[in-house]
Amino acid sequence: VDGADGSERPLELLPYAVSDDAVVVAIGEHCLDLTAASAAVGSAHAPLFATASLDRLLAAGRPAWDAVRAEISDWLSDPSWQARLEPHLRPLHRQRLRLPFTVADYVDFYASEAHATNLGRLLRPGSPPLMPNWRHLPVGYHGRSGTVVVSGTDIRRPFGQRRATDADDAPRPEFAASDRLDIEAEIGFVVGVGTQPGERVSVDAFTEHVFGLVVVNDWSARDIQAWEAAPLGPFLGKSFATSISPWVVPLAALARARQAAPSAAAALLPYLVEQEPWGLDLTLEVRVNGAVLSRPPFAQMYWSPAQLLAHLTVNGARLRPGDLYASGTVSGWRDDEVGSLFELYRGQRFLADGDCVEISASAAGPAATRLDLGSVAGTVLPALSPAAEPPG
């Protein structure tokens, strides 16, 4: 395809998405309609693209994932295919993209040492910022899969209870629209192949189960979360919305980005020790209303995605196709590397109505280029009126 070489979406990337009526794959400034193209050429993989969803491809498993990628790569690089495929190429920027797969369970981790440290300092000043467990296991929790939405979905500012104090300084709740609405810039990993109950996924079996990654914005209402979260963790402060990029980047596109995660230098329980490192040198970029606020370095994430999955399943919890687990906020140690406004502004400033947040990710590509791993955008809508409490 003209212009793909040297672009941010070369043959090495080949991310998948879902438009209104087809599965598509991106190449340069175009995308190929896989639903139409695979049917037209009589590909054996056509059934995987027969519905406008990645669900079938996800469940097909590693050998099929590799075979599909090889076939598409052949189509796009061998000129003899050009005439047959050209009718199925579309301009990339014209696509309206949907949630690419059915989200089964959604888990969110807390795998950045800088982020956990920054939040510990802000929320528990005077105490050690990291909990005693933090360096021994990836801390995580379940989120709400039913409110995972695709990039471009507007995000309504939520209402909820937050802590106030009465005249005696005793805590009491007040009900209001959140005024500490924040982002969390993350990378999410998409499970294709499930497991049986009781089965564990070893760090080495990561690529048999995980298809690829998406960019995530885990919207967070810090005031709601701070009041509700003791002792069982985040709930309504997170559950109103989580946005993901429409493009799912296959693991095979990330070969150049692989490196050891920082936890490789620590003494870990054996189930968390990687032989083949799956730390990833990705760079995120956070923009609010077009201005770059930070460039969080995924390479500093303490736990790799293979370690996260090994931990998620070490108790025998089964996986299903479409399970999504996110890294937790990606933050580096510098102010221009943090993945949340809470860290950047130390709790002094949050999102305003109308703010448009865009988080993108990239990785090293061939010959000093960058691979565009996609982006997730959303605009904050004002809280629904009545701004006061709903009738009891």
Added chain:
Amino acid sequence: VDGADGSERPLELLPYAVSDDAVVVAIGEHCLDLTAASAAVGSAHAPLFATASLDRLLAAGRPAWDAVRAEISDWLSDPSWQARLEPHLRPLHRQRLRLPFTVADYVDFYASEAHATNLGRLLRPGSPPLMPNWRHLPVGYHGRSGTVVVSGTDIRRPFGQRRATDADDAPRPEFAASDRLDIEAEIGFVVGVGTQPGERVSVDAFTEHVFGLVVVNDWSARDIQAWEAAPLGPFLGKSFATSISPWVVPLAALARARQAAPSAAAALLPYLVEQEPWGLDLTLEVRVNGAVLSRPPFAQMYWSPAQLLAHLTVNGARLRPGDLYASGTVSGWRDDEVGSLFELYRGQRFLADGDCVEISASAAGPAATRLDLGSVAGTVLPALSPAAEPPG
């Protein structure tokens, strides 16, 4: 149906379940195959039962739920239907029942004051047992919907990290099979009708969205949970399995059980104030290997299921058909009323391999009878070998 009057499953109850090939409804010691019967008599509701799942019925909504119940009630009480329905009656005890619906999101609350107080005393001795938020909002968190299983499913003892201490008394993890495996006796509420993003469900709209209830055992590995849960709450200590009863009891069967929940006496934010009380006077019974350990009183739950749902959605998080939210452990103040072994034995005794746990629930029925609301059973399987750590 002979014997239904005066039984634990009279015409007033009519709970639904799913066998290998049909939706069924229980009456006395029998069940009626609704898939076959509704097709045979040409019922307008036959499409709701055309697949072996409650998913279609759940999504059909309150008017359909009421019409279906009225129709079944007519079939079972008017003798003119007897000859046509008799071929579709089966002995109740012979049914093999499956997970009755597709679980969308699973949320677990913490709505018993006695339970929260008991756990606070055990886990944070010397501190106030209830957190400052507890009387102001229903504390809850998301669980893993992919590991919700039907009664009768064996439960594999999970492995995981737990806290140990080294020679200097510093915390360190060890990896082992849980030896503090526990139960939590709960009631779960099944959402039928979903909402749009941003929509709140008021306490008064509870019956428009919730179809009915199931009995829940939220299996819990206390040692895994204690080490992992700071600061984001329960994760692997809960995610290996949650068991539910196969029978879903419609809200319409619970009219006699309704009463004000204890929170009705408190000053609450208006969105939590009930006009029509949905507290429920149900009695649970916990048996381990046949011996009754306790009879937890659901009437003492501080928050009603309508309040739980109003809170779950107050931030605009959308509901989907099949969402399941559970009450949290049902405990009363007496030892013979607690819903977990942790409370009963103060952390000194937990489940052994081979233990069979059965939790049942009942409510007042006509003329001093009790309605059988179903039960949830499971047997503990030993942890998978190797008992030691998996290879790293």
